[in-house]
Amino acid sequence: MVDLFQTLAEAPAGVLEMVGDSLENRAKDPAQQAILERYIGDLDINPGAVVVEIGCGTGPVCRRFAEIENVARVVGVEPASALVERAGTLADSDKLEFRVGRGEETGLADGSADIVVLHTLLSHVPDQSAILDEALRLLRPEGQLVVCDADFSKTSVAIGDADPLQACVEGNVTDRWLCPRLPGLLKSKDLEISAFKGHNRVDVAGISTGPGWVRMGADALVASGRISETAGAALKAECEARIAAGQFYAALPFVSAVARRS
Ligand SMILES: C[S@@+](CC[C@H](N)C(=O)[O-])C[C@H]1O[C@@H](n2cnc3c(N)ncnc32)[C@H](O)[C@@H]1O
Secondary structure (H helix, E strand, O other), X not given: OOOXXXXXXXXXXXXXXXXXXXXXXXXXXXXXXXXXXXXXXXXXXXXXXXXXXXXXXXXXXXXXXXXXXXXXXXXXEEOOHHHHHHHHHHOOOOOEEEXXXXXXXXXXXXXXXXXXXXXXXXXXXXXXXXXXXXXXXXXXXXXXXXXXXXXXXXXXXXXXXXXXXXXXHOOOOOOOOHHHHHHHHHHHOOEEEEEEEEEOOEEOOOOXXXXXXXXXXXXXXXXXXXOOHHHHHHHHHHHHHHHXXXXXXXXXXXXXXXXXXX
């Protein structure tokens, strides 16, 4: 299993720049923005609210929260220092603060957050329980946890039966079954769900994450020795050719959940 996002803190500068670009591009996608707006609408945000995002990358989700009038402060925590640096450069509000840190141990004070956001983080971490325990430690008693992630168990770039491109999108996250197991995971932490929503996301232009997954997946298949470099290159070329010919289709459903302590 190769999950680029699990070890970004140690990644070379070129990879971090590419990941930063792709996170910023994804945040500009109207479908992605609609998902964010839908779960923001599910939250009770009282005046003076403090929001913590764990695994904030370059900070687009933090920036959106900082625009909300009732939000007083947004702290983004991220292990990759190059992304934290870029988040600082892109920060457009004095409500924003970014720190280098891991979600299992953020170093923030107990009960210091009204809202903790895990936006496309949990599918990339090996110890989801440790992240949830840390989120619960940070939350005030009435605080709300948001989990938003892609349901990678349903991701598809196939445009027909036995489409070989599909093999590229089935193994490049740490836990592709996070979303189907999310209700049980939250319950195991005594969290009560107040909103649980599915969001459809389709990319036919190939400008969003679709071709990125295919490239990453093909490289992972080659790196694990399951296919040859020639086959990997052919899969990537097939993806590029489909995009150029207007035949590309990527479906990636998302899920969002808002929960509080029972
Ligand atoms: C898919 S990106 C999402 C970034 C951001 N939330 C967004 O939506 O633009 C996942 C992020 O989680 C970070 N990450 C990975 N493992 C982590 C951990 N154990 N604790 C905190 N962040 C982590 C990665 O470095 C990466 O920036």
